[in-house]
Amino acid sequence: xxxxxxxxxxxxxxxxxxxxxxxxxxxxxxxxxxxxxxxxxxxxxxxxxxxxxxxxxxxxxxxxxxxxxxxxxxxxxxxxxxxxxxxxxxxxxxxxxxxxxxxxxxxxxxxxxxxxxxxxxxxxxxxxxxxxxxxxxxxxxxxxxxxxxxxxxxxxxxxxxxxxxxxxxxxxxxxxxxxxxxxxxxxxxxxxxxxxxxxxxxxxxxxxxxxxxxxxxxxxxxxxxxxxxxxxxxxxxxxxxxxxxxxxxxxxxxxxxxxxxxxxxxxxxxxxxxxxxxxxxxxxxxxxxxxxxxxxxxxxxxxxxxxxxxxxxxxxxxxxxxxxxxxxxxxxxxxxxxxxxxxxxxxxxxxxxxxxxxxxxxxxx
Numbered sequence: 311x312x313x314x315x316x317x318x319x320x321x322x323x324x325x326x327x328x329x330x331x332x333x334x335x336x337x338x339x340x341x342x343x344x345x346x347x348x349x350x351x352x353x354x355x356x357x358x359x360x361x362x363x364x365x366x367x368x369x370x371x372x373x374x375x376x377x378x379x380x381x382x383x384x385x386x387x388x389x390x391x392x393x394x395x396x397x398x399x400x401x402x403x404x405x406x407x408x409x410x411x412x413x414x415x416x417x418x419x420x421x422x423x424x425x426x427x428x429x430x431x432x433x434x435x436x437x438x439x440x441x442x443x444x445x446x447x448x449x450x451x452x453x454x455x456x457x458x459x460x461x462x463x464x465x466x467x468x469x470x471x472x473x474x475x476x477x478x479x480x481x482x483x484x485x486x487x488x489x490x491x492x493x494x495x496x497x498x499x500x501x502x503x504x505x506x507x508x509x510x511x512x513x514x515x516x517x518x519x520x521x522x523x524x525x526x527x528x529x530x531x532x533x534x535x536x537x538x539x540x541x542x543x544x545x546x547x548x549x550x551x552x553x554x555x556x557x558x559x560x561x562x563x564x565x566x567x568x569x570x571x572x573x574x575x576x577x578x579x580x581x582x583x584x585x586x587x588x589x590x591x592x593x594x595x596x597x598x599x600x601x602x603x604x605x606x607x608x609x610x611x612x613x614x615x616x617x618x619x620x621x622x623x624x625x626x627x628x629x630x631x632x633x634x635x636x637x638x639x640x641x642x643x644x645x646x647x648x649x650x651x652x653x654x655x656x657x658x659x660x661x662x663x664x665x666x667x668x669x670x671x672x673x674x675x
Contacts, residue, residue: 311347313373314666315365315409317380318352319390319402327533327558329588330421333484334381337419340485340662341379349375351405355391355398362405369412377669378409380418380457386445399448406456415672417459417665419482423470427581429508450474458672461665464607466584480668484588485658486595492646493567497525498636500601501569503562503589506532506540509582515575515601516547518628523636527551528573531565570642571635572598577623578605594653599645601631617649 322335334352341348349368351361369375383390388397406416424430425446431439450473453460460474461482468479500519504510512530519528532540534556541554557565572593576582583606590608593600600618602609609620619635621627635641654660 312345312376313347313349314341314376315349315351315378315414316341317358317378317402317405319358319383319387321353321357322350329484330384332588333419336485336487336658337379337381337662337665340658341666343659344662344666346376346666355401358401358405362401362408365405366408369408375409375412375414377415377417377666377672378406379665379669380406380416382418382421382449384421386442387449388445403452403456406452410456410674413674415458415669415674416456417461417480417669418453418457419461420453420467420471421463423467423584424581426470429581447473459668461668463586464584466607470584480664482661482664483586483656484591485661486591486593486653486656488653488657489563489566489596490650491563491567492597495568495570497527498632498639498642499568499570500526500528500573501531501565501571501593501598502528502573502575503531503565503592504574504587506530506536506544509576509579509585511577512573512575513543513547514577514623514625515573515628516544516552517625518632519552520547520549521625521629522551522632524551525636526632528553529565529569530554531557531562566592566596566598569596569598571618571645572596572600574600574602574606574608575621575623575628576603576606578603578609582606582608591656594649594656597646597650597653599642599649601628615648615652616645617652618645 316338318334323331324335326332338348349365351358351365387402388399410416425443454474460479462468462479463483465481468476502512519526537554574587574590586607590600594617600612602612602618602620603623604620612618613620619631621631
């Protein structure tokens with residue numbers, strides 16, 4: 311049986327609701343589904359230290375390991391413990407150094423670059439931003455030495471990553487799970503699942519739905535705390551065809567079953583040019599064609615794979631498309647058929663196979 315090491319600098323949480331928590335266990339399961347024995351080096355600093363020692367024993371005994379794959383945290387690696395302090399600056403680099411000494415290719419998924427943008431300084435203050443950016447650069451420095459391939463949510467994000475050589479970067483967007491349980495219904499039922507506020511501004515879409523024919527409806531599923539913070543920006547734009555719910559698990563699956571199309575009509579900005587929203591791939595996995603914004607990575611993918619509609623972030627343009635789709639349901643069904651054709655390329659198993667293929671081509675002298 312082929313064997314790989316799966317690393318995260320934090321415990322795996324299968325109850326996680328955020329994309330940063332969902333992705334690690336989805337990828338871990340995807341490697342197992344491909345037939346790999348997965349050696350788990352995740353957990354608290356104490357747990358990782360024990361697991362690194364166990365891995366070192368395996369390597370000394372001659373265990374063949376095909377590759378190591380890691381998912382980094384949203385915060386610097388040395389601070390990824392439950393309380394962030396004390397820091398552990400050498401624990402995880404030591405793991406990568408260990409496996410490289412034994413000729414094992416290494417790959418790491420680098421999740422985000424939000425710390426490099428002005429919004430970060432505004433949110434945490436300049437002194438803390440300056441300190442944290444230095445720690446993020448420390449991570450990139452040891453990645454450069456010890457990581458063979460830096461996997462990114464998109465190729466576009468590579469333009470913003472300093473220090474690491476571009477020829478050792480590979481895109482690895484999120485994946486989805488194939489689900490076929492759509493329940494036909496009346497009208498055009500739109501679904502948005504995700505955050506509100508910050509980089510997630512949906513107002514033009516809400517305006518368009520409010521002005522569209524009565525058979526067009528929009529369900530917004532977001533965390534209750536985010537709706538409490540954002541509701542004043544949306545309620546003046548809404549009518550009874552826009553509803554807001556707070557669901558997860560089977561409650562969220564019921565929303566997917568009842569939807570005709572997924573919505574990612576958020577305002578375009580520099581961040582959205584390279585961010586790969588996990589909800590895009592969840593929509594595709596459920597067979598939902600997607601309405602996405604032009605000038606975003608999601609919009610580019612939807613246009614290139616013909617699995618929905620890419621539109622300007624403008625209520626008039628969005629409204630015109632909604633009127634056309636409501637008047638011709640066959641357009642939606644054709645897009646749904648196309649979505650089912652392309653989604654196999656965007657499953658978690660497809661992402662894990664890509665990692666295996668890329669790292670399998672790495673050669674150490």
